[in-house]
Amino acid sequence: MTLPLSFVFFVLLGLSVYFYYHAKSGIVRKAALFSDRTKALPSHYGQQSFLWAFIPSLLILLVLTIGGPNYIDQIFYNKIQELNPTFNESFVSLILAKVINVSNGKISTGEENIIMLAKDYKIAFEQLHFYRGLVVILCAALLGMIISYRQKPGSNAREQVEKFIVNIFFASAVIAIFTTVAIILSLFFEALRFFNLYNFFDFIFGLHWAPNVAIRTDQVAAEGSFGMIPVLLGTLLISFIAMCVAIPIGLLSAIYLAEFATPKIRDFVKPTLEILAGIPTVVYGYFAALTAAPFFREIGFSLGLDVSSESAIAAGAVMGIMIIPFISSLSDDVIRAVPQSLRDGSMGLGATKAETIYIVILPAAIPGLVGAVLLAVSRAIGETMIVVMAAGLSANLTVNPLESVTTVTVQIVSLLTGDTEFDDIKTLSAFGLGLALFFFTLLLNIFALSISRRLAERYD
Amino acid sequence: MIRKSIQSRRARETRLKIYGISSICFALIMLATLLISIGLNGYSALQQAYFKVDISVNTEKFVDDSGAPDNNKMNLFNWDGLVQSALREFFPEVKERDEKKELFAIISANAGYDLKEFVKKKALGSGSHTLSVWLHLSDDADQYLKGRLSIDIPEEDRRINNKQIAWVNSLVERDIAKLKFNKTFFTSADSREPESAGILGSVIGSALTLFVTIMFALPLAVMAAIYLEYFAKPGKITDFIEVNVNNLAAVPSIVFGLLGLSVFLSTFGLPRSAPLVGGLVLGLMTLPTIIIASRASIRSIPPSIREAALGLGASKMQAALHHVLPLATPGILTGTIIGMAQALGETAPLLMIGMVAFIIDIPTTFTSSATAMPVQIYMWSDSAERAFYERSSLAILFLVAFLISMNLLAVVLRKKFEKKW
Numbered sequence: 045m046t047l048p049l050s051f052v053f054f055v056l057l058g059l060s061v062y063f064y065y066h067a068k069s070g071i072v073r074k075a076a077l078f079s080d081r082t083k084a085l086p087s088h089y090g091q092q093s094f095l096w097a098f099i100p101s102l103l104i105l106l107v108l109t110i111g112g113p114n115y116i117d118q119i120f121y122n123k124i125q126e127l128n129p130t131f132n133e134s135f136v137s138l139i140l141a142k143v144i145n146v147s148n149g150k151i152s153t154g155e156e157n158i159i160m161l162a163k164d165y166k167i168a169f170e171q172l173h174f175y176r177g178l179v180v181i182l183c184a185a186l187l188g189m190i191i192s193y194r195q196k197p198g199s200n201a202r203e204q205v206e207k208f209i210v211n212i213f214f215a216s217a218v219i220a221i222f223t224t225v226a227i228i229l230s231l232f233f234e235a236l237r238f239f240n241l242y243n244f245f246d247f248i249f250g251l252h253w254a255p256n257v258a259i260r261t262d263q264v265a266a267e268g269s270f271g272m273i274p275v276l277l278g279t280l281l282i283s284f285i286a287m288c289v290a291i292p293i294g295l296l297s298a299i300y301l302a303e304f305a306t307p308k309i310r311d312f313v314k315p316t317l318e319i320l321a322g323i324p325t326v327v328y329g330y331f332a333a334l335t336a337a338p339f340f341r342e343i344g345f346s347l348g349l350d351v352s353s354e355s356a357i358a359a360g361a362v363m364g365i366m367i368i369p370f371i372s373s374l375s376d377d378v379i380r381a382v383p384q385s386l387r388d389g390s391m392g393l394g395a396t397k398a399e400t401i402y403i404v405i406l407p408a409a410i411p412g413l414v415g416a417v418l419l420a421v422s423r424a425i426g427e428t429m430i431v432v433m434a435a436g437l438s439a440n441l442t443v444n445p446l447e448s449v450t451t452v453t454v455q456i457v458s459l460l461t462g463d464t465e466f467d468d469i470k471t472l473s474a475f476g477l478g479l480a481l482f483f484f485t486l487l488l489n490i491f492a493l494s495i496s497r498r499l500a501e502r503y504d
Numbered sequence: 505m506i507r508k509s510i511q512s513r514r515a516r517e518t519r520l521k522i523y524g525i526s527s528i529c530f531a532l533i534m535l536a537t538l539l540i541s542i543g544l545n546g547y548s549a550l551q552q553a554y555f556k557v558d559i560s561v562n563t564e565k566f567v568d569d570s571g572a573p574d575n576n577k578m579n580l581f582n583w584d585g586l587v588q589s590a591l592r593e594f595f596p597e598v599k600e601r602d603e604k605k606e607l608f609a610i611i612s613a614n615a616g617y618d619l620k621e622f623v624k625k626k627a628l629g630s631g632s633h634t635l636s637v638w639l640h641l642s643d644d645a646d647q648y649l650k651g652r653l654s655i656d657i658p659e660e661d662r663r664i665n666n667k668q669i670a671w672v673n674s675l676v677e678r679d680i681a682k683l684k685f686n687k688t689f690f691t692s693a694d695s696r697e698p699e700s701a702g703i704l705g706s707v708i709g710s711a712l713t714l715f716v717t718i719m720f721a722l723p724l725a726v727m728a729a730i731y732l733e734y735f736a737k738p739g740k741i742t743d744f745i746e747v748n749v750n751n752l753a754a755v756p757s758i759v760f761g762l763l764g765l766s767v768f769l770s771t772f773g774l775p776r777s778a779p780l781v782g783g784l785v786l787g788l789m790t791l792p793t794i795i796i797a798s799r800a801s802i803r804s805i806p807p808s809i810r811e812a813a814l815g816l817g818a819s820k821m822q823a824a825l826h827h828v829l830p831l832a833t834p835g836i837l838t839g840t841i842i843g844m845a846q847a848l849g850e851t852a853p854l855l856m857i858g859m860v861a862f863i864i865d866i867p868t869t870f871t872s873s874a875t876a877m878p879v880q881i882y883m884w885s886d887s888a889e890r891a892f893y894e895r896s897s898l899a900i901l902f903l904v905a906f907l908i909s910m911n912l913l914a915v916v917l918r919k920k921f922e923k924k925w
Contacts, residue, residue: 206820206821214735217745223752230762231759231762297531318911319911324878325851330896335537397517456856460765461860
């Protein structure tokens, strides 16, 4: 007998709903029996039963669904290893993969042993599904019965339900912490494995990036080298170009919108700029690779310059266009947050509008503007699709914007989308880069957020 | 002298204004350039070159001994040969082997397969039938007919030679080949041949992914927002949660992809390329966006409403769930739509979890291999064939149109439900 996931889930749901009504009518009956009043509404007792039956069983279901298959895989892995003690790890994993595929009917094989194992594997899975369903449904039924037995008219179900719900709310808020911790831990441990294979200082300070690891061990030429300086320099170069485009245009637009524009113009320009912000980055990447790069190449050619077809300037300029609305809307908010009294005071003393902006408003808004720019820099550094499509793969140690450079994100994508093993030094090096990227952007973000918070506090 | 100084001060103001206007114009011109250049690239993909062949099929070849239709026999039948011989009837002068090969290169490599699918769908009765079918020309012939292949360059550098051009032209003259509406683009999934490639597979993949995203992120975000606004006691944990939420909103999306790769794929062993995993990763990514929007929306509800509920004896939970939350719903929905638009356009994290595979089948479940629209755009723009570029552009136009309408919907919702308390 098989119990598929959706079936178990709906039985669980149905059971819990049953306990809701059971408790709701039960408590009224109990109250009549004791000729007593219930301390909470009958529906609160129902909710209490529902939550008691549903939530713990759902958690068990999740754990078994995620952990069960891994556990079975581990058992079969050990089994295969016991049968063939001479096989090395990757070969055992290979056989296991074959067994799994045969049991799913994805491939067929003539090897007796594997067919046997595949049969066992299928049976183990059916057993897992059966017991998963049984445990979850029994658990829900048991908990539901216990709680409806324990509910007395005198117990305050509302308080208990609300405490339960607050805890669930708290748990969902804590997911933000968990996500951060999970990001740090996963990046950190994979990166640690990389640093076991490759010297940490060579990675941080190395001047040569060429992640071409020998596929066969007898290859001499390809000794992978993972010095991240050229990659980092390329990232900074492209972000710098992007900022050269985005900061002046974004800031000037924001100043105009906040100080000069009539409400009509504002109402038209702001949503239009938001459209620019809502365009997916892959579209900018397409534009950079197929329109901007040939354009810059043509211009360079007519000036007698040799521009690479994957030049840093094309990727950077398009990235700058992408970031304009980001900077303009953040700075617009910051400039408008400067109190009107400052403007009035300055104008009252006879300053022109431009002087007010230069001498009063911008100095007052500077921390917020710096925060906005830092957030934009962090975005430029972490931006992926534009550079994947328009920047190069080879890591040149150069600051010439006409040449092709590579970035951290490009390297991560190219290292992880190939058909390499997960334990490969190449794959692991991507996590090293990811860790560097995460910390770099984290520092920028924290700095930027604390600066803008300080501004907000100053004028509140 | 004073007048002069005033003049120069005024001039300074005008200059600043001009700078502002020109930078806004620059941004708007760039937006227009972007959309127009993609539009010019992509509009032609709405049409596709077809040619018409008359083919006679005897369905008795495809039944088994009992007379029931036999798919196996149908699959084994030489459909390519049928199409090719029909094509050769138009050009009886083509005899040599090499020449024949060149002739067959002007029709789609999938023409036989398409014919088979057509016959299968027709479910013909038994006996012999003559069918008139429109099949795809090859992508090169298609591009030539649309004028996208320049014929000025030397023949050997071209993807289509003079002989083939003459054949295509003669087909067009005889009204056998023409450009028709490209239905395939909207009804099929990816393919190695540009003429058979469509966006339906990636659209469904995106829909499945977004469904997981919204089911995962929206409830969690709303619960977290209510907690942070009404139940969190000021203290270190609450501060820490807030710092984390704000910071996660600014973490590069590719880092979420790395998280998905190492947690969901390697640790939990969830399947690669699955909309389930993609949805979870995008959900984690949009969670902070929706939390921040929901908090702002909850905060904009005047405290008097909550206090009135509390004063009448409602509990804190009842005041929050029964009174504040319904009023905050439009704002939360607006935030959710913006978050979903962001998730729909996101590509990088999906590359990390393997949703970048070449998938011919239209995905049906949350765990089947799938790709998403932006990833499809990325893969097509990376291909060598010219015909994929225009498909990529057309897909972009659809994606952008959809995203803009999502954002407009958010703006309209905000405007409609914006209440001044």
